[in-house]
Structure formats: structure tokens, C-alpha cells
Amino acid sequence: MIPELGQLCTTIALCLAGVQTIFPLVGAHRNQRSWMAVARPAAVGHFVFLTIGFGLLTYSFIINDFSVLIVASTSNSQLPILYRVAAVWGGHEGSLMLWVLLLSFWTVAVSVSSRRLPDYLATRVIGVMGFISVGLLLYILSVSNPFLRILPVPFDGNDMNPLLQDPAMALHPPMLYTGYVGFAVAFAYAIAAMLAGRVDQQWARWVRPWTTAAWTFLTLGIALGSWWAYYELGWGGWWFWDPVENASFMPWLIGTALIHSLAVTEKRDLFKGSTLLLAIGAFSLSLLGTFLVRSGVLVSVHAFASDPTRGVFILSLLVIVIGGALSIYAWRAPGLDRNAGFKAVSRETFLLINNILLSAATGLILLGTLYPLVLDALAMGKISVGKPYFDTVFIIPMLPLVIFAGIGMHAAWKQADTAQMVRKLRWLVVIALITGIMMTALAWGTGPVLTFVGVVTGIWLVLASLRDPVMRLFGKGPLLTASMIGMQIAHAGVGLFVIGVTVTSTYSIETDQSVRIGETVQVADYSVTFNDLQQVQGANYTALRADIDISQDGRIIAHLNPEKRVYRVQTMPMTEAGIDVGLGRDLFVALGEDLGDNAWSLRIQYKPMIRFIWLGCIVMALGGLIAMGDRRYRAAIQSKSPAVESGTATKLV
């Protein structure tokens, strides 16, 4: 009864989403107040029914109702309750329910906080978001129904993939989806503004906090996934350029470009075309990501078995959304841009370079991700694109980007004073060069030139970002708004990330060794002693636990317990690495297999500064959070005169 009730609620939500689409859009077009007034109540109703539907689905998981197909296939009575809830989005059907639920949540958030928005815009935004909901809900109810029953009812469930039984992985999909779906808000704003024929600075000010919020969630979601891959997949990698990772990273890159483009649109009433295109692009890539991950077209841990109807459905949805959006753009965009100029050295130029480089990187990643699929579809051979391709095409646009980011932050709008910027920044360049080279040389001796370049640019970006806030602490320099401080902190996060990535990828030591129990092996200047191996019982698994000491200069510095687990229900072996965490370096030991003769294979790794990668992401997200809180975004509609803005806006972002 409960699942049927859930399905009913979801169906009602679909109807309300339809109402939420048609009445506001048609009403806004015809300027009929009574029709437009339907937008908010319909959005709230849609959200309420969908929440009930999702709640009932979750209830089925909690009470172990294995008559529901997806409960039987992704959950189990032995599963701890936290993971039974996480199992709701552990599978295909449930994760799409989460997707639409989050979409309707964003819609309600928009409609509640859009009271100050003019009706012509607010109703259209809600209408466009309703349209996306309709598409996804139709998909769920027609080919991906999470409420389906199974007969005969199995005695117990198939269990959740043990790899996913992990707190970070329980949280990863909701975070990622909140980000993905959050770009739907920027998308809806873009479509709404084009339909209404008005894209102005005030519009950009309304969109910015939403975009930043989506970006912040996506940043955290991707970082969680990377962190999980590092400790849970067992082999110490933090990014594989797996198509599924790319699927989440491309919207992030375009979303980042969008944030910067919006800044120009808000401050200078420029870049409107690219802002609209990036808003369309960020959400289209989010949808494409959903398609890539959810339709089973990818060879990856995330791929799903599925009938082709699902793929065809999502593909059609993709074509309608992207094609429709671009058509509206082609129809409305000409004539949007104002002819305000800017000098070659100005913040506008740096932000333009930023957008081009980020878009280029995205394009190259998209090529590497889709090319194998296209070749396969055309039966022209099975290929895959190796990691070195992605490394190369990503590093080359990113290096100038990081260098320019540090300069661009200090460039004034319209026309920057080059001499003044040089005076302001030259010492930072010197400090970055000295500390970067010294630090790398002292800690690890020599290395490739690119490594030094990477560390120096990373430090440069941190210094350039923190210059103004630190000066402010001493009461010097211009006053900073929340959005400026947020921007500076986020850039410092990028700098930390760059340092971490550079050092880890150059100086990591990864070695597979055969080690006997009682034996000690030497890895760099660490002695790794394999003391003992014992059997232990976990909640729903049995494990072999190794007892390993790591010592340096004759002193024990870490005691690690890597495990080889076998989960009882799925009888799947899994490696649980032992990691000694440190800001300067991680020591990582994973237990391989029994090699006979009392020896086991061990993967032993030294990962310098790997924590900076996720620390950088957290700092970026923190910056996003601070920027979102800027009071300017919540202030009542300000004077519409662009002259006032551009006159005073030389130092505002």
C-alpha cells in the first residue's frame, strides 16, 4: 500500500509540475495576472507531494519492504539504518527521485525568495523549472519507476554494493545532485530573461547567489567523490578522468566560467551573450552527466544495466532542453549586448580569458569523454582515451588561467592601471618564486621544471588572493564586501589545490611489494613492518586485518590496520586501506592478496601534500558560501541606472 501511495503522490506531483509549467509561462506571455499567480502555489504543491512520495519510498527502505523491487535490489535487512536511507539513492530509480526532489526544492526556494522579483521574471523562472520537472517525472513514472513491486517477494534484499557503504559515499550523490540541479536555477533564469526579452544588471544580481550556491555544492560533491575514491576504492588514486567523474567536472568548469561571466554582466552590463550561453551550458552538461551516468552507456563503476528506452528518453529530453534553449538564444540574444567598451588591460579582459580557457578545457574533456562513445556507436572500434590525454589538455589551459587569476583580481574594471598593478604585485611574485622553489627543493630535492612552475603558480595565487584581505586586517587598503572576500578565499582555495595536485603527482611513491609476516621493507626513508594478520568480525562483513608499523629514523610514526573485507550478503571482497593522515603527507598501505609462503602483497604509498587537494576544495566552497551571504544580493531592487553602477564599480566584485 505504501509504495502505491508513493506512486500516487509522485503522479500528483507530475500533474502539479505540468500546471506549474503551463499556467505561468502562458500567463506571463499573455500578461494574465490570474494565470501567473498559479506559479507559486503549484510549485509548493509539487514539492510537498514529491516530498511525501520520496518519504514513502524511504520508509519502504527503512522497514525493509523487499516487495519493492529497488529495495530488494539495493538494500538488505542487515544493512545499518544510515545506509538503508542512503540506499534510496544507491540505485538508478531512487537517485533520479532524489534529482527531481532536489529540483522541486530549488524551485520552492526560488519562489519563496523571489518575492522582490518582478512577476514577469519570477513566474517564468518557476515555469521553466516546472518544465524540467515534468520531463524528469515523466521519465521516472514511465521507464524508471522506483515504486514497482516484485513477485515473489524475496526473503531478503540483494544488499548495497559494499563500496558504497561509506559515509562520504552516502553524502556524495545528494551533494552532487544539489549542485547539478542548482544550475537549473541559472538555466531557468536565463530562459526566463530571454523569453521576457530583458537581460540587465539587476537580472545578473538575482542569478549570482543561486549560481554560486549550486557551484559550492558541486565543488563539495566532487571533492567528496574524489576523497572517497582515494581511501575506499583502495588504490590511492584521487582522480581517474573516468567518464563519470568528467560528467560531474564539466558542469563545474562551465559553472565556474558562468560565475565569472555573471560578475561582468552585473558590474558592466557586458558579456550577456556568453553569460546566457554558459548558463545553458552548465545545466545542459548537468543533464548530459545524468544521461552518461544513468543510461548505462559508460564502462564504469557507475554504469547501470538498463533497457535502451531509458537512454532514448533521456536523450530526447536532452535534445529538447538544449535544442530549445539554444533556439530561444538564437532568437533573442542578438541585440542584447550594450556597446560599452573596455581597454585591453582591464578586469573584463582577464575574465574573458578566464571564460575562454575554462570553455576550452571543458571542450577538450568533452571530446575525450564522448569520442569513444561515438566511435563505438558507429561500430568503428572500441577505444578509450587514456589519462595522459586529459592531464595534458587540462594542464595547458589551466596554467595560464591560474597565473592570470592572480593578476585579474587586482585589475580594475574598464581600464586597469598597469604600473600600479606591477607595484602592488611584484613583491608577491618574488616571494612566490623564492618560497615555491625553496620549499620544493628542500623537501624533495629536484624535480621536473613543470613541478616548480606548478608550485610557484599555486603559491602565487594564494598570495595574490589573500593580499587584500590580509591588508584589510591591518586596516589598510579598500573596504571589502562579503562577495569580494568570498571571491578571494575561493581563489586561495584554487591555489592550495594547485600546490597539492602538483606535489602529489610528482613526488608520490607507489609500490607493490611482497611482504612476509614479520618482515620489514624499506620504502623511501620509511620502514614498513608487517607484524601480524588477524581475522575480525564487522557488522555485516568478515575481515582480515593486518597490523603494520611504519617507522622513520628508528622511531615508530604510524600504526596502520589495512583490511581485506568480505561482505556476507554479496560475498564481495573489498580493500580497506590503512592511511596515516597528515597535512604534509599521507602514508597509505593496502592489503593485497595471499601470495603463499606466508607472504602478502602490499601496496605501499607515500602521498605528499595530497590533503591540500581536498583542503583546497573546502576553501573554495567556503569562499562560495561567504560570497553568497553578501547583503547586496538580498537588498531590495536598486536603482536601475547602469551609470551609477559602472561609475562606482571599479573595485567591486
Place this chain on the structure above:
Amino acid sequence: MTPRKQRMLTVGLVVVGVSLAVGLALQAFQENLLFFYSPTQAIAGEAPEGRKFRLGGLVEEGSLTRESGELKVTFMVTDLKNTLPVSYEGVLPDLFREGQGVVAHGYLQPDGSFLAEEVLAKHDENYMAPEVAELLAEQGHPVDGKPAGPAKN
């Protein structure tokens, strides 16, 4: 800067950026495409010599050999028509099993064996790399499990 110059700058930057991107992409692409071959294709000489590729098939039952206590391991990969010996030194994935699907990245050696740098097995009990599943289906082998398992994220 006049609007005209501004547009020129934009166009110029875009052209430079795009051509740089295309050039780099093509070069990096050429160097990093990994082709997939079955043992039959590899034996027939279809696979490029001296270039990395992906070899896929089933690990032949009873073919796994290892000197006791040594990391180095050899096994046979079969597509049920032909088999190819594969050697590898390192930790094998958790789900590596005899009789199960496997994909190895590496090089064909002059002696006709395959030296693997990386060995990938299934991600869970029901999942098999689509290439391997397809390969086996062509040989009329009943594939255990579908091309991809039940809904798993």
C-alpha cells in the same frame, strides 16, 4: 577600447585559443588512444606492436601461476577461440578470478605474450566490462550477469 576593437580582440583570442586547443587535442589524442583487442585479434597481428592497448577476455580456469611468495603472476586470457599469456607484477584487483572477465592494459611482447601494466576486473559480482561481455556473446558463451549489474551507483 572601441566596440570594434573589442570584438576584434574577442575574435582574436577565441581563434588563438581554439586553434591551440585543437592542435593540442589532436596531438594528445593520437598519443593516448587505447584500442581494445581480443586475444584472437592480438594473435592475428591486428594489435599494434610497441604501443599500449587493452586486452580483454576471460581468465582461463587453472591458468594462474605464481612463484610462492612472489608478486609476479602469469595467467592466460581467452576469448574461447584463442588464448594469450599475460604477465603482471603488482596487486591484482579484488574481483580478479579465474573464469571471470578481465581487461588488461599493456604491451605485446616480442615473444607473443602480453605484459600488463594494469589489470582491471569486474566492479561487482554482477558486472562485466561491456567489451568483454560482447566478445563472449559473439562466441556464444553464456555471459554470467548482464553487461552491467543491477542498479548500482
